[in-house]
Amino acid sequence: MKIGLAGTGRMGAAMAGRLLGLGHEVGVWNRTVEKTTALAAAGAKVAATPASLVNESELVLTILTDAAAVRAAYLGRDGLLAGNVAGKLFVEMSTVRPESQRALAAEVVKQGAAMIDCPVGGTIGPARDGKLLGFVGGAAADVARAQPVLDQLCRRVEHVGPVGAGVSLKLAINLPLLVFWQAFSEALLLCKSLDVEPARLMDIFADTSGGPNVLKVRGSMIAAALGGRETGSVTFDVDSIRKDLRTMLEEAGALGVTLPVAARALECYDDASRAGLGGEDGAMLPVRRVQGARK
Numbered sequence: 001m002k003i004g005l006a007g008t009g010r011m012g013a014a015m016a017g018r019l020l021g022l023g024h025e026v027g028v029w030n031r032t033v034e035k036t037t038a039l040a041a042a043g044a045k046v047a048a049t050p051a052s053l054v055n056e057s058e059l060v061l062t063i064l065t066d067a068a069a070v071r072a073a074y075l076g077r078d079g080l081l082a083g084n085v086a087g088k089l090f091v092e093m094s095t096v097r098p099e100s101q102r103a104l105a106a107e108v109v110k111q112g113a114a115m116i117d118c119p120v121g122g123t124i125g126p127a128r129d130g131k132l133l134g135f136v137g138g139a140a141a142d143v144a145r146a147q148p149v150l151d152q153l154c155r156r157v158e159h160v161g162p163v164g165a166g167v168s169l170k171l172a173i174n175l176p177l178l179v180f181w182q183a184f185s186e187a188l189l190l191c192k193s194l195d196v197e198p199a200r201l202m203d204i205f206a207d208t209s210g211g212p213n214v215l216k217v218r219g220s221m222i223a224a225a226l227g228g229r230e231t232g233s234v235t236f237d238v239d240s241i242r243k244d245l246r247t248m249l250e251e252a253g254a255l256g257v258t259l260p261v262a263a264r265a266l267e268c269y270d271d272a273s274r275a276g277l278g279g280e281d282g283a284m285l286p287v288r289r290v291q292g293a294r295k
Contacts, residue, residue, distance in 0.1 A: 004057030014127035054083030098164030119170035137165035
């Protein structure tokens with residue numbers, strides 16, 4: 001297919017690379033054009049504007065920073081909806097409020113196109129390997145149109161309701177993980193007096209009833225960092241975590257419920273960002289807390 005992808009940050013670039021590797025014709029657009037350079041070298045066509053991206057695509061995926069960036073990409077001057085959109089399908093994959101997705105979908109429909117929301121669970125590695133989790137909201141017929149491509153990006157695709165339902169589930173899925181990194185920071189502080197090798201400690205935690213799947217995947221990276229070794233590139237940084245937690249709290253307020261644990265976790269991440277850790281991987285937060293406690 002001719003697939004357009006708007007938003008070539010870490011996740012968008014990984015997904016575009018995956019699609020290129022599967023033989024699709026991939027066009028990309030990003031507000032900061034330098035972030036498209038590697039994809040252009042891999043064979044992607046770089047669009048000058050979102051509108052021109054749409055004009056050259058059969059299906060358009062968008063994965064952007066926040067609601068403001070999404071609206072600007074779709075509704076701004078030379079935005080996606082300024083292109084030839086009639087009959088085309090948009091797959092909006094950003095982690096924003098459900099009401100934002102519903103409002104955007106209404107604008108898309110006015111232009112004779114269709115939209116589903118499909119935020120994904122997973123990081124850069126799963127995105128490159130087609131092993132993400134897709135949480136989809138939209139009309140059944142529109143989801144069916146996108147399914148072949150979603151199946152190439154995701155190991156599991158769950159259609160959970162109308163537009164907005166996908167991101168509702170994504171926010172819920174992310175909450176325990178984001179709270180976990182703070183809780184794990186505190187757990188490691190209780191272990192700081194122990195003379196236990198970091199890799200062994202991670203293995204013990206991962207094998208307990210409180211050890212989530214993420215420790216099985218990221219535990220070795222945390223152990224390496226605790227041992228002073230290189231850990232690789234950032235996948236989900238502290239400032240992005242703060243954005244997601246704020247979005248969760250805003251959505252909770254709209255639903256008339258409270259999220260006290262998430263609210264307190266956000267305060268801790270805010271503290272970490274003020275301490276200069278905003279660009280660090282969230283999984284490094286426990287490491288930095290332990291290292292700080294040792295000083």
